[in-house]
Amino acid sequence: LGLFPYSGYVKRKFHTSLLDLYIERQDIPRMLVLVDEVTSDDSEMPNFEWYASIHHLAGDTARESDLVQRQQRQYDLSIKSKGIDRLGIRVFDSSVFRPIGHTALLDVYVKAHKLGIIQCNQLVLLGGKENFANPALVEYFDQYVSRVVGDDPCRELRKFLNPIEERLSVVKCGPGGSEVLKLSQFVSKVNIEWEASGQKCLLRLSDMHRKEGYKILKSMGIPDDGWFCGLHVREGKDFLRDVRDADIQTYKLAIEEIRRRGGWIIRLGNSQMTRLSMDHVIDLPYTIYNSDWFNVFVFAEGKFLVGTGSGPLAVPHCFGKGLAISNWGPLRETACTSDDILLPKHYYLRSENRMLTPEERFSERFGYLESRSALRNLGIEVLDNSPEELRELVIEMFNKLDKHSTAEHSMCPIQSEFNDLALSSGIYPSRIASVYRGLPVR
Structure with a gap:
């Protein structure tokens, strides 16, 4: 009898442990069955939003929406009573x-x-x-x-x-x-x-951070008249979001393009990331200069950030800087501005030997998925951007900053289709990289 008041807590702990096991095994079907069992009634469930995110990552937006609405009803009652x-x-x-x-x-x-x-x-x-x-x-x-x-x-x-x-x-x-x-x-x-x-x-970057930041650049070997771009490539271990990941080795041609133009690359991340041994490339987490404020300096002062689908992408926008967004997956999850260029990954439909169309990529079925396993279950193979595509993205970003003509960009039928699909989905009409659209960028 003494255990009775804690039965709900014990049950939730058991379900959480079981869910962790299914996540470890990358067993999406059993994960979804367990989530449905846990959330089968309207009893107060503190993890409703987390359970909803499981459905979101598995592509079941209807169940996700249902759980979010049920949790919001609980919140609304509490808000009113308080x-x-x-x-x-x-x-x-x-x-x-x-x-x-x-x-x-x-x-x-x-x-x-x-x-x-x-x-x-x-x-x-x-x-x-x-x-x-x-x-x-x-x-x-x-x-x-x-x-x-x-x-x-x-x-x-x-x-x-x-x-x-x-x-x-x-x-x-x-x-x-x-x-x-x-x-x-x-x-x-x-x-x-x-x-x-x-x-x-x-x-705006503070005067102190700007002054101290350029002192560090000089200590790193970057000359007074030098410049740099930021680089962040996600190397995660979360299979529910592994579409966001990419292989840093495939970025070497893009890095060489920046170096060819006289620039340096400051790579952001953590001490678990793969090291790069290249001239003019600084793996910041492995240096004595890695700090919270210097990371902000890199986001704010770099010409632009070359990145993948990860949190650091959101920081340059705060300071009005643009992004060369590479290896992007779910098109309904973009958050771009006019300063950015977006290069999506390719989704290959094995049964029909073709790539998914933009309309299919924006659909409810595929538009939110970030798991290779979930996409594989739908017959989709995710193809990362090639080294050549990544180099072309960087070239186009430099052209954009130099205000080279972009008439073909606005007139491209595929770009127009992307714009229409994005706006109808409530998403910013991102500029799609020319290499993705088959246009010359030089």
């Missing part, structure tokens, strides 16, 4: 916004607030800067958000404000949160309206 809907605040918890890419999303929320896309009196961040992966980036947002620090105050506020904390599944917009958007749709809407308003980027 009366916290009248506070007029948007709350960002460090437990959710700790990763650098999530922290950088504050840029989008601040812009949305300024544009009136989200309506509130104040943006509130829970957690000291030490609770975030990049404390220096958090400090850059202090001019726009209020921050509550201290373990005890944050712990108590989390209990009270949990129902209105921002999450990464959907965002409530408009009067009274009447419009509910997926995160990628929200980011796209904000980027489109921000550019239309003609406003500039929110963040």
Whole structure:
């Protein structure tokens, strides 16, 4: 009898352990069956959003939407009973916004607030800067958000404000949160309206960081008149998101193109990433110069960032810098601006011996999938960008920065098709790399 009050907790722990086992075995069908069993009724389930993300990553957007809506109903009841809907605040918890890419999303929320896309009196961040992966980036947002620090105050506020904390599944917009958007749709809407308003980027590198950053560049061997590009290639071990990963060795031609033009490459990441031994290439995590503020310096001062689908891609936008986005998978998950060029991976349909069309790539069935296993179960082989494609992407990015003619870009039928499909999906109409569209870039 003494165990009875904890039966729900014990059951959840058991299901979590079993789910971890299925994830380790990469057994997607059993994962989905277990998630459906756990969420079969409307009892209060603290991990609803996490379970919804499992369906999202497996491509079952209908079940994902159902779980998100059920959790939101629970939150709405709690919000009404506590009366916290009248506070007029948007709350960002460090437990959710700790990763650098999530922290950088504050840029989008601040812009949305300024544009009136989200309506509130104040943006509130829970957690000291030490609770975030990049404390220096958090400090850059202090001019726009209020921050509550201290373990005890944050712990108590989390209990009270949990129902209105921002999450990464959907965002409530408009009067009274009447419009509910997926995160990628929200980011796209904000980027489109921000550019239309003609406003500039929110963040500027501090004078101190700029001065100290260039001192470090000199210590690294980069001359006073030298320049660099950032590079981040995801090498993860999460099979539910492994479409985001790429082989750093395939980027050597792109790196050589930057070097040929006189540039240096500063590679961002962690100490588990594969080392590169190339002239003019600095593997930052393996140096004494790796720090939170110097990472921000690289994002803000590099000509552009060559990257894959990972959190660091969100940071250069905060400082108005562009991205050469490579090896991208789910087209409904893009979050681009007019400063970027997007080079997607290729999806090969084995049964019909062809590549998926843009329309198929934007469909509900394929548009969100980030797992090679899930795509393989649908008969799709994911083909990474070739070294030659990656080099062409970099060449086109330089041409764009040099403001070379891009008339063929805007007139290309495939680009027009991408634009139409993106806008109809609520996604920013990204510029698609010419090499993906079969156009010359030189």
